[in-house]
Amino acid sequence: MAFIDYYKILGIDKTATPKDVKNAYRKLARKYHPDLNPNNQDAKANFQQINEANEVLSDPEKRKKYDQYGKDWEHADDFERQKQQSQSSGQRESGFSGGSSQSDFSDFFESMFGGARSGRQTKYRGEDYTTEIHLELIDAYKTHKQTLSVNGNNIRITIPAGVENGQIIKIAGHGGPGVNGGPGGDLYITFTVANHPTIKRLGNNLYCHVELDLYTAVLGGEITVDTLDGKVKLKVKPETQQGTKVNLKGKGFPVYKNEGQFGDLQITYTVRIPTNLTEKQKQLFEELAKSR
């Protein structure tokens, strides 16, 4: 467990007055507060350090203990015991025990101050938790339920169809518990939707390539296409060209939180040229070429 220089974190020296501590904390908090740095984990980590430094240096008792033992904080209790024995007094150490443990605080802080917050009974909102859910494209196509384990608690959530890759949803009140009667934090879930091997998604529209054999492309016909909603039969017009695009309205991805609404599916035809032709087939193609 490394020693943490709280003065250095706040950018002040040991002679700093309580006002200096407050000003330094406010200045840095304005820079790194999570409310001002959405989705920035570095800022969050910095803010936790600043908060911890302020917690110690703005509290006269904690600051005294920190200043007195500093780097030797591990032996603070031994020193205290020795001092008490030499003074032969029955007084109890004022101590810092009690209160709830703060997971936002470093091991150094917890060891030195027992995890307690003393003094001001400020209400603190609980920590916001973040987690990720990985989905296949087909999973994001239908509304379904999933059970998440967050800090030992199981939460069953409904994932609405149409959730986007990178989308963040908030589950209010499922973050860390509040302190001193403060409100609970929220749970933020970031969705990662994997790419499908053949179907690409952009917003609510889907895109795919479908191979047509040369004869169907030239003469027309009927083909069956796999979509996320099952198989779809399609009529192919005669003389369909390579790269022709066909838009299937309402066969795309479901619109998020708009039940029954879907985007489009755009199919791009790729004409497959026959290979390994027999002599007879080559001859027929030559005749065809001559006839044009």
Place this chain on the structure above:
Amino acid sequence: MQAEYLIAIDEFCAKHDIEVSFISSLEETGLIEITKIEETGFIQVDQIQQLEKFIRFYYELDINLEGIETISHLLNRVHDLQEEIIELRNKLDLYE
């Protein structure tokens, strides 16, 4: 608007230990909306998170109303840009 989606401003302020005038100032700057029912002011539940953020700015970070207004606009811009990045990344996937 159903009553269960509203929180009385007096109750909210008492719980958070803040002045009612702060909420009124936020409304004047257009940062929040207050619903009035029979002379009593209410806040819609979906504004609470935003409002609590403003309270932290004002009471914990010592940021004045003008600062909160500016930050709010910039945070909305950051949010829009983050959404745009996600959309562009998804679009890029289409061509990979």
